[in-house]
Amino acid sequence: MAEKGDRLIWFWGRECPHCKQIRPTVERLESEMNIKLDHLEVWHDMNNQKLMQEYGDKISEACGGELGVPAFYNERTGKALCGYRIPLEKFKEWASGK
Amino acid sequence: MQKTFWRCHVCNDIHYGLRPPEVCPTCGAKNAFARCDPAEVGKVQQPTEAIDTEEKVIQVWKEFAASNPICRLAEDENEVRMLAGGVLENMRNRGLKYCPCRITSGNLEKDLLLICPCNFVRQKNWTELGECWCGLFKKKED
Numbered sequence: 001m002a003e004k005g006d007r008l009i010w011f012w013g014r015e016c017p018h019c020k021q022i023r024p025t026v027e028r029l030e031s032e033m034n035i036k037l038d039h040l041e042v043w044h045d046m047n048n049q050k051l052m053q054e055y056g057d058k059i060s061e062a063c064g065g066e067l068g069v070p071a072f073y074n075e076r077t078g079k080a081l082c083g084y085r086i087p088l089e090k091f092k093e094w095a096s097g098k
Numbered sequence: 099m100q101k102t103f104w105r106c107h108v109c110n111d112i113h114y115g116l117r118p119p120e121v122c123p124t125c126g127a128k129n130a131f132a133r134c135d136p137a138e139v140g141k142v143q144q145p146t147e148a149i150d151t152e153e154k155v156i157q158v159w160k161e162f163a164a165s166n167p168i169c170r171l172a173e174d175e176n177e178v179r180m181l182a183g184g185v186l187e188n189m190r191n192r193g194l195k196y197c198p199c200r201i202t203s204g205n206l207e208k209d210l211l212l213i214c215p216c217n218f219v220r221q222k223n224w225t226e227l228g229e230c231w232c233g234l235f236k237k238k239e240d
Contacts, residue, residue: 013184013198013199013201014184014187014198015180015181015183015184015185015187015198016184016198016199016232017174017177017180017181017199017232017233018199018232018233019199020180042201043184043187043188043191043198043201044187044191049201049202052201053201053203053204056203063231064221064222064223065221065222066200066212066221066231067200067201067203068199068200068201068231069199069200069201
């Protein structure tokens with residue numbers, strides 16, 4: 001597991017259908033790049049929600065103005081992705097810090 | 099200006115807003131609303147049925163979509179049910195039926211915008227993809 005500040009984070013919600021839909025793509029990303037994202041549920045874990053709010057500016061920008069899930073945050077680059085229509089190639093660029 | 103409560107002096111209908119309705123939507127009386135003290139509101143209103151099961155939440159969404167000219171409810175019943183479960187979880191844990199695909203900020207004024215159905219027509223998702231953020235409501239085809 002990566003250290004804080006060096007993590008690739010997936011913020012997700014237990015009752016969010018899009019989070020469920022994107023899970024296979026996340027798993028494929030992890031498998032093909034041999035990496036592990038931190039999967040942080042945000043509606044039932046206040047610490048995870050707080051962390052997401054800390055990165056709120058970047059994430060809400062990626063989400064079109066407000067915080068939403070599924071959202072992805074690269075702690076090293078400060079880059080965020082949001083939504084469930086993220087192509088695998090874009091995911092890989094985000095994960096590799098490009 | 100601040101929103102306040104208004105009471106129909108004919109049928110005790112309660113309205114919350116900047117101005118009273120010209121016509122009472124319940125009894126049809128005209129110019130019948132007077133400003134009402136918030137403490138009176140709870141006594142004047144009769145308790146209504148709680149919307150506390152997935153079936154009831156889905157029924158509310160169906161009624162909303164049926165009366166709305168621009169949106170329809172998503173067709174995937176499993177997704178709709180999952181979202182209904184989510185808003186009920188949020189009702190239990192956070193006191194309001196927040197969208198389970200958004201996140202509260204702790205700022206009540208902002209968070210009130212996340213109650214489902216939210217004002218999704220202002221979202222980028224609605225204009226670009228034709229659906230609300232969580233995909234529950236979609237644009238009606240012409």
